[in-house]
Amino acid sequence: DRAQGRGPATGDLSRGDDRPLYWARLALSRELRAWTPRFDLDDRRREALHSALETASRGQSDIHHPGHRTKRVLVTGFDPFTLDRDVRIGNPSGATALALDGTLVQTPDGPARIETVVFPVRWADFAEGVVERALARHLPHLDLFTTVSQGRQGRFDVERTNGAWRGGFADNENASSTGLVPVADPATQPQWTSTTLPYRQLTEADTGRFPVYDNTEVTEIPAGGTQPVTRPDGPTPGSAARAGGGGDYLSNEIAYRVTLLRDRLRLPDLPGGHLHTPVLQFGAENTNPQTGTVTDPDFERNRADIVGQVRELVRTAVTATG
Template sequence: MDTSVQPSYEEQRLPNKLSSSDASSFSAQLLQASGFDRFGPDFASTLCTNGMAGASSYDQAVTLLRTEGTKLWQAALDRVQGRKVQGTLPKSDDRMLYWARLTMTLVLRQWKPDFPLSDDQRAALQNEFERASRGQYAIDFPEGPKYKRILVSGFDPFTLGTPGVDGNPNIRIGNPSGATILSLDGNTVALADGSTAVIRTFILPVNYGPFILGMQEDTLGAWFKPGMKRADASVSMSQGGGEFDLEHFNGRYHLASIPGNDNVWPACADGGSFPSSLDCDIHPPERWLGYASKPWVMNSPPQFTESTLPFQKMIDANTGAGVTNWDNPQKPTTGWAVVRRDSYSTRACFKGAVGPFDQSCASTGGGGNYLSNASAYRNTLLRDVFKLQIPAGHIHTPVMTAFGSGSDGKITDATFEGRRDSIVAQARNLVIALANSLVAAPAP
């Protein structure tokens, strides 16, 4: 190991403490309380055993990293779904996957293998591990018409504070979309027509770079292609408001007011932040889009895509029944409202634009112009590229950032846990409502 290699911006949060007087960092406390503190040290031992590198070639390293990443993903599923729960945190906690992954990417960054490794190869190995640890290689479906295959993506925690600065309680934030998909992966739903819905899930990073490189399309594309395992529905999910919003329109523009977890925005501002400039607009990879979207053309791909989720069926499914709404002081057991959100906005496409057409580029979709909107746009655009007539769209859950008063020094509390469990319960119900909408119409 070469410990002189500096951690990434995200990895530099690993030492952050909730209080400067704490004996351990927040990440160390959380990983110990979830039983995931073993993953970083075990990974280091796997990569370097008795002074020998764990792989003797690049191809062996790819295989090794996929295996180790999948182990982390499976352990997160096993914990959240109650098969193997260690530590004192409730099984529903999603945060251990994110923080354990960072301990492992730091080890990988500092790894000195016994074979030559270019910068591009090292970056590719990091990507292999990222994808494996996010469940993107673990997806599989049964074949044939007896099954309805549903894909659901969630996100990492984000807005976690500045690396190296102690005392910011935001470092404790989780993401209910991540908690939801960890609870859903592998679940099945018996449908009224005798078929079975099978749900498979994966996690996306809150960083622009992997999206620009095509991580989401590379994950979805295999299941959008023709074949006996083709997806019957695809949902992206994130947190973002005070209700459950079913986003109607998704915009191509993706320059938000905050950077990713890695403190990086897409190249955009230097071009005046106009959609036509640099990477202000989304440019999906040519290998999936079927054509090069650069140089920029206004509607290639389109400025907006549209959800095909069964809005009214999901709204009418009474998904909040029995779910505590933590935003209401009375805490009624009716859950949160489920709303079709039709909002969007446009802007000038380029400097000096005049007339209605040149000023009709996407600025925001219903979910804004951050990575949640980007995931929704990419998901629904790929649906259209493959000409799929399937439900595809985005669910915004209520946010999960609130802790009880006086708990700034604690890694969890009853308010945070109760809120997470309620949001996850209703989010699961929404996915099940989507599954039930896939029932085949009776023959005439």
């Protein structure tokens, strides 16, 4: 409601800011872990309450699409991350999820309703199947999906290929994980999955001030090889993944997991893939984490422009696949 302009907005931050939700969830989690109620609350029940807080506050339990006369679109975002580096950081994909949830975009084929979900930046949650639990039952009923995360400075990327590899970068628990992406039925797990988003239309359309690229680069260990090689035009036959177009962090992993889920559910005609947004930057005079302010006009403008362009990219994708 705050992000979409409904009701009061207390505090000093603009409505579109995703960080208050993240901060509130952390505070609520802390209170819940320390809570000593008058009734008995064992570890199992406390963990169930914490799970309810996590799923409800991320929109994972209220994905509701209308009937078939309206196109059905699902968009995912992420929490802020690398907060040890700069505690002020936000995530434009999380802000996009708040701004677009439950909204309509108009296309030549009629309206499309967007439902959104936010995911944590934690390796363990992904290994435990948080993505599949939230999305598996919805994918067969969608007309389009895109996972979204923060990528490079000054550009959008439509990631053509996703890799089955974790590169080990520390998550929001300062935990690291390196190796094959852990999924159900690993015996049938592919090294690579591919986007089915209309990447040519997305790169050619005028959707906003940031350029949009069709990113085909991957890093692989070629068949019979031992060392990683970066390929500008996608993987070669029989290679082992070391980074998808979206890298080897959780942005690549969510793209890999959802497109693998699409393929395992035998939905070859469902358009879906991953979209990397530009990095959300503060103004030039506000780059010091120790002395800078928590927001500034450039930061808010950049976030609003990114969110608006994601909306237009979704509209373009639905129109192209209509």
